[in-house]
Amino acid sequence: MGVIERLTRAATGLPAPLAVVDLETFDANAAGLLRRAGGTPVRVAAKSVRVRSLVRRALDAGFAGVMAYSLDEALWLVATGTRDVLLGYPTADTGALARLAADPVARREITLMVDDAAQLALAQAALEKAGPGPAVAVCLDVDSSLRVGVGRLRLHLGTRRSPLRTPEQVAGLATQVSGADGLRLRGLMFYEAQVAGLPDTPAVRVVKALSVPDVERRRRSILAAVRAAVGHDVELVNAGGTGSLETSAAGTGVTEVTAGSGLFVPGTFDGTRSVTQRPSAFFGLDVVRTPAPGWATAFGGGYIASGPAGPSRLPRLVTPGWSLTRREAAGEVQTPMRRRGGRPLHAGDRVWFRHAKAGELMERFASVHLVRGDEVVETVPTYRGEGRTFG
Numbered sequence: 001m002g003v004i005e006r007l008t009r010a011a012t013g014l015p016a017p018l019a020v021v022d023l024e025t026f027d028a029n030a031a032g033l034l035r036r037a038g039g040t041p042v043r044v045a046a047k048s049v050r051v052r053s054l055v056r057r058a059l060d061a062g063f064a065g066v067m068a069y070s071l072d073e074a075l076w077l078v079a080t081g082t083r084d085v086l087l088g089y090p091t092a093d094t095g096a097l098a099r100l101a102a103d104p105v106a107r108r109e110i111t112l113m114v115d116d117a118a119q120l121a122l123a124q125a126a127l128e129k130a131g132p133g134p135a136v137a138v139c140l141d142v143d144s145s146l147r148v149g150v151g152r153l154r155l156h157l158g159t160r161r162s163p164l165r166t167p168e169q170v171a172g173l174a175t176q177v178s179g180a181d182g183l184r185l186r187g188l189m190f191y192e193a194q195v196a197g198l199p200d201t202p203a204v205r206v207v208k209a210l211s212v213p214d215v216e217r218r219r220r221s222i223l224a225a226v227r228a229a230v231g232h233d234v235e236l237v238n239a240g241g242t243g244s245l246e247t248s249a250a251g252t253g254v255t256e257v258t259a260g261s262g263l264f265v266p267g268t269f270d271g272t273r274s275v276t277q278r279p280s281a282f283f284g285l286d287v288v289r290t291p292a293p294g295w296a297t298a299f300g301g302g303y304i305a306s307g308p309a310g311p312s313r314l315p316r317l318v319t320p321g322w323s324l325t326r327r328e329a330a331g332e333v334q335t336p337m338r339r340r341g342g343r344p345l346h347a348g349d350r351v352w353f354r355h356a357k358a359g360e361l362m363e364r365f366a367s368v369h370l371v372r373g374d375e376v377v378e379t380v381p382t383y384r385g386e387g388r389t390f391g
Helices: 003-010 023-036 052-060 071-079 094-101 104-109 117-130 167-178 202-230 242-249 359-364
Strands: 018-022 042-045 066-068 085-087 110-114 136-142 146-148 155-157 183-190 236-239 256-259 281-289 295-299 322-324 334-339 350-354 367-372 375-381
Touching: 003 018, 003 281, 003 350, 003 367, 018 023, 018 359, 023 052, 023 242, 023 367, 042 052, 052 375, 066 071, 071 085, 071 094, 071 104, 071 110, 094 104, 094 117, 104 110, 110 117, 110 183, 117 136, 117 167, 117 183, 136 167, 167 183, 167 202, 183 202, 202 236, 236 242, 242 256, 281 359
Parallel strands: 018 367, 042 066, 042 256, 066 085, 085 110, 110 136, 136 183, 183 236, 236 256
Antiparallel strands: 018 281, 146 155, 281 295, 281 350, 295 334, 322 334, 367 375
16 A cells, blocks of 8 residues: 555544654664764754654654754753753843843753854853853854855855855864863754755756765864864764765764754655655645546645745645646645646545755644544644744
């Protein structure tokens, strides 16, 4: 029985739109990500899951620690029992910083991400107001994009993240952290997005081939500069993502890698050769009308992923022999589909899709049905279903 048949049978009688996760595939994906890391600890990226029970499932499978995307999220996770939460992005949320500073457990378990002295100042102000307590760990986000060319012809290939790029810049901010009351320098993060998160087109393969040795060289020099500046090695060096586990885990000084999308395998990873995992997360819609022969319309489905507008951000229709239409694509209330050789669809039939990105799917649903074989074995809340939205 194929995955579409299994999902359809498992979800019989459940109202659509609905989200499902195939547990057998999820568990196999978790094991595959750990194998790809070759023994280097893997931190689970919670933003790519956004279901607390599935984050816990990844931790139980052998992942080590959580990367949160919001300080509010990190505080909530720690309050509900999660430990060792690394914030993946800087924060300017003074209210959340005040709550962190007032909570001794959160101060021990949450590591802030910083790339600017202004962010340090916000954290210091909150800690000073709260008074004595455990020192709050800080990780510095280092720009790991690729820059090629000279002068005005220089190209920036990768995301625009941190302003910290040179050994001198990183060492300078590391020194500030080490000298700040209530803070301690825990580590550095090198996220090479142009390697970890892009499909393997011919052009991207060239970028990846150039990026890996470039990041390796710069990481070595930056780690040496920080060691000289603060007098010791940092305990945490985070790198990589789902698409780069092998190369990132093998990098000099790397103590851990991060992965999350590889648990669900959304559409943006189609064509990424290093990602050997299979899709585990899907959403289902019901056909509500057939406006003409060879056409069918489903209710809902306009779940468009973030990023540059275009076909790559559309959901992938996985029901065989049907495709989205160019004119309407995935709609807010209705999604028209065109027959391309599949069996005819009728009102009441269920069609299945994959989201283009991982955790963003779960922002659309209050609950997700966990499927094993052709049965729903549990229905659990998403972040949204627990009344939590973090942006």
